[in-house]
Amino acid sequence: MRPVDPTTTPAWGRLTTLAEGFTPDIAGWFDAQPTRTDDYSFTAGDLYVDLSKNLLTDEVRDALLDLAEQTGVAQLRDAMYAGKHINVTEDRAVAHTALRRPADDALTIDGEDAVAAVHQVLERVYAFARAVRSGEWTGVDGQSITTVVNIGIGGSDLGPVMAYEALKPYVADGFEARFISNIDPTDLGEKTKDLDPTRTLFIVASKTFTTLETLTNARGAKAWLLDALVKAGAIDDTDEAKRDAVAKHFVAVSTALDKVAEFGIDPANAFGFWNWVGGRYSVDSAVGTALAVALGPEAFAEFLEGFHTMDRHFAETDPAQNVPLLMGLLNVWYRNFLGAPTHAVLPYAQYLHRFPAYLQQLTMESNGKRVRADGAEVTYDTGEVFWGEPGTNGQHAFYQLIHQGTQLIPADFIAFATPTWALSDVDADQHELFLGNFFAQTKALAFGKTADEVRAEGTPEHIVSARVFPGNKPTTSIMAPALTPSVLGQLIALYEHITFVQGAVWGIDSFDQWGVELGKAMAKDLGPAVAGDEAAIAAQDPSTAALVRYYRAHRR
Ligand code: F6P
Secondary structure, three states: OOOOOHHHOHHHHHHHHHHHOOOOOHHHHHHHOOOHHHHOEEEEOOEEEEOOOOOOOHHHHHHHHHHHHHOOHHHHHHHHHOOOOOEOOOOEOOOHHHHHOOOOOOOEEOOEEHHHHHHHHHHHHHHHHHHHHHOOOEOOOOOEOOEEEEEOOHHHOHHHHHHHHHOHHHOOOOOEEEEEOOOOHHHHHHHHOOOOHHHEEEEEEOOOOOOHHHHHHHHHHHHHHHHHHHHOOOOOOOHHHHHHHHHHHEEEEEOOHHHHHHHOOOHHHEEEOOOOOOHHHOOOOHHHHHHHHHHOHHHHHHHHHHHHHHHHHHHHOOHHHOHHHHHHHHHHHHHHHOOOOEEEEEEEOHHHOOHHHHHHHHHHHHHOOOEOOOOOEOOOOOOOEEEOOOOOHHHHOOHHHHHHOOOOOOEEEEEEOOOOOOOOHHHHHHHHHHHHHHHHHHHHHHHOEOHHHHHHOOOOHHHHHHHOEOOOOOEEEEEEOOOOHHHHHHHHHHHHHHHHHHHHHHOOOOOOOHHHHHHHHHHHHOHHHHOOOHHHHHOOOHHHHHHHHHHHHHOO
């Protein structure tokens, strides 16, 4: 399937014309169309999604839906769900949706029954999680495990840590998960310094099992564990005792089980997945093993059901009601026609504090591309910068720029009616104050405050303009009853599909990530220079050589 150049479609032309004469007037649109809220509010699974405070009119929506049709978004979606090789630069299927299909579904990918394979691995992950949680799986000295430490980076870290933080109230008492990702040795040091080695289990998660950061940290963790066990008198200082300790304190998650064995982890203690799962789409595979242990298999199964609910919505819902489709198209409207370079995601839920960081990999590694899937250079903007922080913290930091700055920054606001934290009466009032802020911000952004309103408050004329809020700042409000495992799965899948829609319209391959390779290779090549080889330093460009020399001169 060759990608369409979207700029050649009639819908792109129509949107260009609409953008030229576009005068945002959210307040006026609400006045003129009393049904606007209903017309632009949708449900997808447990999510209530209100698009009515966006810079969206019926004409724009219709043209965007035409654009989706003319660029073949639905066909590409169907090809993805069918396990076709839509990741063309790596010649791979893109089948993360298969990870959450129920066991009685069937899908053949590359000649294999993918759903059966998924459920076989899930059963092993669940059995492992049950054994750890019940105390049946013990460390070397027979004590149960109380801390699992996930070692991974990128997709093998951001999803698990985000979901762990989001679902903290579901973590079993007395149990903890930690996450080591950065090759900065302080990450490993900080995360292990107060750990009891006899009660710690490491999960080394790496799709490729070649990632420098992860393998370096895994080696460091192994050294720390064995040293600490010997010092604690839990094992003898012999190779056999150490091998036994690794078997009890290390498991792995990877698509490359041969490399897991080379590293010294018994393949019996490894959980596999497949090259048709992209790293940034893998939290719902065995990469989520730390979650299955910390939250329990039942909660993990609910998490997967949430994803599947959104997958079905995306596959089966009429385009005009299809939330991921509409949100992805809106992002295209803002990016390509109204010139928005960034997009904010603002969860009003402290538990979602890692959600924007997670979305940054999902969206920007997927859609940060400059050529189409057929290799032709794009002539239009692609992936916008995603960023954000939980409200209300962000309100006291960067919202000023959203309200009164010169850039258009579309923003998604996310909130939950009932907190998962058990509230006292006092906390309940506080929760209402919190949600009051959520409602107030989208209202202020949409409707602003005019100069006349500012004057009517008795404001001196010379500061009136500084106190005007222009309004017409677009927001999407997403609400759900509570942040449950299922709702989190729905939210993640929503953003996966939004990302897909944008990439499909742009005709790019959203599933490769060649852009991260050059820096990785250069980091390896720089090894001798960093270690002080003068010839290697001199061979660098002048700036890099000066930086390396600065390091050599100042290290202690
Ligand atoms: O370098 C980028 C990347 O390949 C991501 O796409 C991936 O999620 C991350 O590195 C980690 O890769 P792995 O799971 O193979 O260790």
